[in-house]
Amino acid sequence: MHDEFSDEENFQQIPGECNTTFDFYDHELDNMELNKDELRKMNDAKYTYDFSRYPRHFKSVHEALDTYCSLGYPNKVQFRLYEHKQAGSKTVFFSLACYMRHQPRYDTKYYTYDAQQGRAPKVSNCNVNVRFYWNEREGQFERKECFKYVHDHRLEIDERCLLPGPLLHDIKLLVMENFDIQVSEVIQKVYHAHGKRLRHLDVLNALKLIKGDVRLDLPNLMLDLDQVKEKYTNDDNETQITLNTGTPIVVFIQTREMMDTYRLYREVMLVNVAKKRKNKYGLFQVHMTGINNYGRAVVFATGFTNIKCKEAYSWIFQEFYKRCVQLNVDLP
Numbered sequence: 001m002h003d004e005f006s007d008e009e010n011f012q013q014i015p016g017e018c019n020t021t022f023d024f025y026d027h028e029l030d031n032m033e034l035n036k037d038e039l040r041k042m043n044d045a046k047y048t049y050d051f052s053r054y055p056r057h058f059k060s061v062h063e064a065l066d067t068y069c070s071l072g073y074p075n076k077v078q079f080r081l082y083e084h085k086q087a088g089s090k091t092v093f094f095s096l097a098c099y100m101r102h103q104p105r106y107d108t109k110y111y112t113y114d115a116q117q118g119r120a121p122k123v124s125n126c127n128v129n130v131r132f133y134w135n136e137r138e139g140q141f142e143r144k145e146c147f148k149y150v151h152d153h154r155l156e157i158d159e160r161c162l163l164p165g166p167l168l169h170d171i172k173l174l175v176m177e178n179f180d181i182q183v184s185e186v187i188q189k190v191y192h193a194h195g196k197r198l199r200h201l202d203v204l205n206a207l208k209l210i211k212g213d214v215r216l217d218l219p220n221l222m223l224d225l226d227q228v229k230e231k232y233t234n235d236d237n238e239t240q241i242t243l244n245t246g247t248p249i250v251v252f253i254q255t256r257e258m259m260d261t262y263r264l265y266r267e268v269m270l271v272n273v274a275k276k277r278k279n280k281y282g283l284f285q286v287h288m289t290g291i292n293n294y295g296r297a298v299v300f301a302t303g304f305t306n307i308k309c310k311e312a313y314s315w316i317f318q319e320f321y322k323r324c325v326q327l328n329v330d331l332p
């Protein structure tokens with residue numbers, strides 16, 4: 001039978017590392033009733049992602065939520081805390097549901113009609129959720145064996161960060177304090193400071209915007225910088241390459257030629273920061289350029305930073321300044 005969900009392209013491999021085989025004829029699933037629509041979608045990677053290999057034991061609710069959201073990110077699955085049961089002051093049960101549950105579906109062509117609100121996008125009934133129970137003996141939460149992983153919507157994550165500028169600025173400051181800050185920590189701190197509860201996905205996207213989505217490989221970066229240094233050491237140490245390894249990570253590069261050009265054409269200098277992280281380390285490039293007597297653009301120095309912030313820029317300017325003082329060149 002041929003329908004829109006049995007196309008060949010839908011049988012492609014799921015992106016990301018899958019340790020388990022992509023098998024939906026799992027005997028555990030037999031106990032769970034899938035409806036007609038879910039049966040139709042369950043071999044389709046656009047609707048289905050098996051996260052049964054995710055960790056099953058957690059000490060806390062937030063640890064579980066953070067782990068599931070960050071593991072789910074490359075496969076476009078996100079979770080939120082859905083139910084929560086407490087006995088006294090202690091949580092005994094919680095469930096993480098697909099973050100789309102009861103949210104308007106953005107993949108739908110269909111609308112619901114309501115007497116008061118008029119036309120509104122269909123709301124998702126996504127059933128995907130996992131339940132965790134407190135195991136007193138082990139002293140941690142344990143995941144229930146069976147759960148559904150067939151969504152009623154396409155697996156797509158909104159990549160945009162919709163947080164207002166001042167909030168983003170506050171989150172940036174939190175990152176500067178602790179580069180490895182967790183999403184739930186940010187949510188908690190913002191809640192304490194502003195009384196505003198942020199969505200996990202928004203904070204995740206904000207952190208991605210601020211820090212980039214790949215972890216910076218510092219040892220490799222140092223090796224690469226050493227290679228660049230070697231390439232330019234024919235002149236007596238006139239190439240300056242310095243690296244600031246704190247937070248933020250900043251690189252400053254100025255070869256002898258760049259300094260000579262600066263000496264000649266230092267009347268005008270443009271400092272510009274790249275909009276995108278277009279290199280394998282995910283760093284922003286900072287260009288310090290000018291213009292020569294032929295009206296051509298020339299490079300005075302270049303820098304790289306992993307976070308766009310005052311600290312990074314002032315560090316680069318200080319390096320530039322130090323170099324000017326050292327080589328007895330007038331400042332612009």
Ligand SMILES: [Zn+2]
Pocket residue numbers: 098099100101126127128151152153
């Ligand atoms: Zn879902």
